[in-house]
Amino acid sequence: MGESLEQREQDLTFQVIETQLKEGLFHLSNEEFAQVVIAYEPVWAIGTGKTATSAQAQEVHAFIREQIARHYDAQAALDTTLLYGGSANPSNARELFSQADVDGGLIGGASLKSRDFTDIVKSF
Numbered sequence: 001m002g003e004s005l006e007q008r009e010q011d012l013t014f015q016v017i018e019t020q021l022k023e024g025l026f027h028l029s030n031e032e033f034a035q036v037v038i039a040y041e042p043v044w045a046i047g048t049g050k051t052a053t054s055a056q057a058q059e060v061h062a063f064i065r066e067q068i069a070r071h072y073d074a075q076a077a078l079d080t081t082l083l084y085g086g087s088a089n090p091s092n093a094r095e096l097f098s099q100a101d102v103d104g105g106l107i108g109g110a111s112l113k114s115r116d117f118t119d120i121v122k123s124f
């Protein structure tokens, strides 16, 4: 899930994420939802070289977890794996993936270079 650049600039990020969660996932039963892994990928960051700041990633991930707790329960929120994707690279990986609510990453372009991918893995 994730917002477009236009949506972010219009301050609609949280609204977009909330709608995506409600329409895309929150019809699932507790048992079904327990199988879900969520990736936050701001559209403007995918393959562009523009990465969300660690603060931007963290605040959206925290929001997603809050929404899960509200719709399911606190344990479901804690148990759900939340990944960040969007121009993650060896230079920004450590800060991005050390955020409290960022559990891992979806690595696109950087995974095509084995050295970069290895460096990202080592940053966890």
Ligand SMILES: O=C[C@H](O)COP(=O)(O)O
Pocket: 041, 045, 046, 047, 048, 049, 085, 086, 087, 088, 106, 107, 108, 109, 110
């Ligand atoms: O699956 C990969 C994600 O869409 C992120 O791709 P990226 O790291 O090339 O921006």
